[in-house]
Amino acid sequence: MSTSQSAHSPAERSAETRARILDAALSEFSAYGLAGARTDRIAAAAGVNKALLYYYFSSKEGLYLAAFELSAGKIRDRSMAALLKGVSPGERILRTALDHFDRILAQHEFQGLMQQEMIRLSKGESKAISILVDRVFGPLQKIYQATFEEGISSGELISVDWKQSQLAVIGANVFYFISAPMMRQLDVADPFDDGALALRRKSLVEFLGQAIFQDRQHGAELACRVLADTPMPAVERDRLPFWRKHERA
Amino acid sequence: MSTSQSAHSPAERSAETRARILDAALSEFSAYGLAGARTDRIAAAAGVNKALLYYYFSSKEGLYLAAFELSAGKIRDRSMAALLKGVSPGERILRTALDHFDRILAQHEFQGLMQQEMIRLSKGESKAISILVDRVFGPLQKIYQATFEEGISSGELISVDWKQSQLAVIGANVFYFISAPMMRQLDVADPFDDGALALRRKSLVEFLGQAIFQDRQHGAELACRVLADTPMPAVERDRLPFWRKHERA
DNA sequence: CGTACTTTACTAACTAGTTAGTTTAACTAA
DNA sequence: TTAGTTAAACTAACTAGTTAGTAAAGTACG
Numbered sequence: 023m024s025t026s027q028s029a030h031s032p033a034e035r036s037a038e039t040r041a042r043i044l045d046a047a048l049s050e051f052s053a054y055g056l057a058g059a060r061t062d063r064i065a066a067a068a069g070v071n072k073a074l075l076y077y078y079f080s081s082k083e084g085l086y087l088a089a090f091e092l093s094a095g096k097i098r099d100r101s102m103a104a105l106l107k108g109v110s111p112g113e114r115i116l117r118t119a120l121d122h123f124d125r126i127l128a129q130h131e132f133q134g135l136m137q138q139e140m141i142r143l144s145k146g147e148s149k150a151i152s153i154l155v156d157r158v159f160g161p162l163q164k165i166y167q168a169t170f171e172e173g174i175s176s177g178e179l180i181s182v183d184w185k186q187s188q189l190a191v192i193g194a195n196v197f198y199f200i201s202a203p204m205m206r207q208l209d210v211a212d213p214f215d216d217g218a219l220a221l222r223r224k225s226l227v228e229f230l231g232q233a234i235f236q237d238r239q240h241g242a243e244l245a246c247r248v249l250a251d252t253p254m255p256a257v258e259r260d261r262l263p264f265w266r267k268h269e270r271a
Numbered sequence: 272m273s274t275s276q277s278a279h280s281p282a283e284r285s286a287e288t289r290a291r292i293l294d295a296a297l298s299e300f301s302a303y304g305l306a307g308a309r310t311d312r313i314a315a316a317a318g319v320n321k322a323l324l325y326y327y328f329s330s331k332e333g334l335y336l337a338a339f340e341l342s343a344g345k346i347r348d349r350s351m352a353a354l355l356k357g358v359s360p361g362e363r364i365l366r367t368a369l370d371h372f373d374r375i376l377a378q379h380e381f382q383g384l385m386q387q388e389m390i391r392l393s394k395g396e397s398k399a400i401s402i403l404v405d406r407v408f409g410p411l412q413k414i415y416q417a418t419f420e421e422g423i424s425s426g427e428l429i430s431v432d433w434k435q436s437q438l439a440v441i442g443a444n445v446f447y448f449i450s451a452p453m454m455r456q457l458d459v460a461d462p463f464d465d466g467a468l469a470l471r472r473k474s475l476v477e478f479l480g481q482a483i484f485q486d487r488q489h490g491a492e493l494a495c496r497v498l499a500d501t502p503m504p505a506v507e508r509d510r511l512p513f514w515r516k517h518e519r520a
Numbered sequence: 521c522g523t524a525c526t527t528t529a530c531t532a533a534c535t536a537g538t539t540a541g542t543t544t545a546a547c548t549a550a
Numbered sequence: 551t552t553a554g555t556t557a558a559a560c561t562a563a564c565t566a567g568t569t570a571g572t573a574a575a576g577t578a579c580g
Binding site for chain 3: 035036039070071073074077
């Protein structure tokens, strides 16, 4: 078909096909979970035959794990970048919080995988999460803790339980997206309007700026700066799973 | 068998059987979702034949909706009670926040249903949520808003965006339980220890007490009082889906 | 010629839902 | 009191459909 015109060597073509399969698998698993995903749909979306999935990945679960790990790797790189910027600890914490929100917006597939994986984990069925904890969240958590404690000992941040504040930020971010489809029904306002998204980003950063800094003036200034030079990512609404309205209307 | 010795009339036995089925269905659907739930398992857990499910409820989805609505009704009654107590608006907001946490702990099945239903809603497949929005969350939201605005105009609360603060509280509460299985792997501390639960409840109420009251002293006192006369519910750990450790060890 | 695929045709396992029949309790007529 | 009748409650066994995964033979192409 038209999909294989660009690459020439067999190795290139192969890598391209593999990537296409992984991409299709990520969408499917994110929307339906491991059990609910259909291998036929993945094959169709990738533009290949079902048998080819088993040629590259030995099983449905193998494909799932490959897609999951690929996505997790991207998450780790992105979050690390925010946590390791050459600015003060407090500013790194602010940037990390905002980046977390933007990341869910930009890589919503991972959030879908996580939601499903949390359910599986609570039943003791998850194989992906231990890898994730060891290679992604564990390391990130350690750097976050170190950053926060550096901020406390340097006098920039107040001596607050970093886990409780992290929980509040991540919880509010994650819940914003989890509950968005219901908020759309509860409310008049659409949570994926640019206005609503901008308000949430602002509230998030300004709240943290007030809550964890010794010098609240300094916190407010940092919040302002972080917001100013982190533009809201453009929302590709038709890629969001929440955006079914326009598909039918 | 021994299950039918207590009730005598057929009507009583029938109602008892129906309730047993609904109870089993709630556990199953909560843990596995509508698609993942197995009718055979529900029948086995209820101690009846599978065909009886279809005798009482016409389909798998009918059974699902019946179980969902039963559970939702309990949630509404409980949350209404917290919002309508004869105390000041600010105290009602505090009690509602704490009650929300305790409610998830006590009625975790509903949270499981909601998690799965949010996923379905984002794909436009949910029939349960519109009922829920109309009959439960919509009315609760209105009372919450009115309570908050009453608190603002009486001068007890600061003039803050009630939706953003509600999002922070509910988000942190929900995320605490969603992420608990992963936190157990990330952390040394178990999030279902009495200590961790007590700390979270305390942080939650004290944070709100500081965040939304004009008179922070008053907020702190209220937080203290609310915590004091709302004892933490006893956690039936073996009913939690998170508690797989002791089942095997 | 070998690598990267496609095509077709399977199967084994599983699951929602059905059917046809049995048991139980309560009521009725002799 | 009791034998007969009925309706509701319940069951065992099956059907029909779906889905992951396989096998084998073949094609396109550098």
